[in-house]
Amino acid sequence: MSESSGSTLRVRLDLAYDGTAFSGWATQPGLRTVQGELSAALATVLRAPQPVQLTVAGRTDAGVHARGQVAHLDVDRAAWDALPGRSDREPGEALVSRLAGVLPSDVVVSRAEPAPDGFDARFSALERRYLYRIADPGAERDPLRRNDTVWWRKSLDVHAMDEASQALVGLRDFAAFCKQREGATTIRTLLDYSWRRLPDGVLVSTVRADAFCHSMVRSLVGAVVPVGEGRRRPEWPRDLQARAVRASEIHVMPAHGLSLEEVVYPAEADLADRALATRARREHS
């Protein structure tokens, strides 16, 4: 764990990406990933000898988007101070501007600034908010949104879906909705899970939790879509939740409807405590 010290500075990055052409966040040999592109761009801009180490709040899967992703990196103080060159900009502003010139158009870093003491993009986070978009026959099918909206053939009852979703909210074991992982807890606090129709008819879900296990949002959506279709009762997802193992009846929904919208952090004074508490509770978020 590297914290801010005399020679390095921890920097928080806020970023967004269109996940369509990425094999997810995490670097994988031979594949195009967000982390890979961003690390390489940072190395170029910071003149680092090798790809820059990044820690991210939400490790999104292949095809998943982000509008409110947060990451951190530790930067050599001299390199940080040198960023503005002869301009009178702040180093963070200069970094954003230079990254824009180097990054591909499907990744945008909107902000870069020194992180408060104790900040860890992953372990300090209090909650993550995701959004899922579905266009059923009652919605406009906008080809301009085909990359972040799932087109569904059957009509969906948004009220039934919303009712079924609300019943899942709370501090519970989400094993039924998680890909099992050795030694990792599946207990999470689901803070909000709701469905509504936008004016253009597109169904949008908001899903907030302290953290998510792997494929959890896409499983939560997959559990209520059959309710929206009328094939399952609104109580069905809640019944599944009572199980201690993954529910194989749940169809995990496509990645491209999903977007990480926001990561919430505590006030500055509570950052380090939060990170310690999170680490103690689970090794993987």
Place this chain on the structure above:
Amino acid sequence: MSESSGSTLRVRLDLAYDGTAFSGWATQPGLRTVQGELSAALATVLRAPQPVQLTVAGRTDAGVHARGQVAHLDVDRAAWDALPGRSDREPGEALVSRLAGVLPSDVVVSRAEPAPDGFDARFSALERRYLYRIADPGAERDPLRRNDTVWWRKSLDVHAMDEASQALVGLRDFAAFCKQREGATTIRTLLDYSWRRLPDGVLVSTVRADAFCHSMVRSLVGAVVPVGEGRRRPEWPRDLQARAVRASEIHVMPAHGLSLEEVVYPAEADLADRALATRARREHS
């Protein structure tokens, strides 16, 4: 001019497309166009021996999008009646469904139905509504919307732009904003031209007129952006409008910020009269 007759039926199509990968609406040899793709798809579905003739409300340029485009075609009645096959669907529903199976994902036909008597997608139209999107530094730069939003480096004063835009509304000669065309009038009725910021900070313009000359919307936007930047006074676009020829100082804005959102037609009884009146007034819309 082919109208509905005993053996053919005029069909209205409502459609949307992502213009990014198209060289505009109109068929051009060797280029990928919306008309080209749609004509070919219709020929396949209707089992027509050759590409189907289409008449469109707004002939969009390369890169311009549409969410509310309207076109018409004349279909052999026997082919129309055969569309449902053994299903109990309406022929229009069957056509929409079959086109969805044949068209590429960047074109969506949302509705197909028999047009009322006297309907002409181009000449019956009362008005067209366009939308233009710009993200300046005060807006979120959403990479998922990079194909229909222009990213602008300088901050824009939306109130100054709105004021300058409103001053252009009315029945006027728009020669300053038009690419000249021999023998074609540049007099149009601009019904609405306004600017506002969406909650995410993106600047959106609504532009409505009875019809538009070539590149008119992109020129209208180009005339007020310098006002938003503070480089020109809010009266500048209105002063340009007083000229009888194209204003070369206007920077025509990029195509990808523009989308045709809606085409408005008169009530059924007035359709044929409207088409006759439009034809009499101008040969090209």
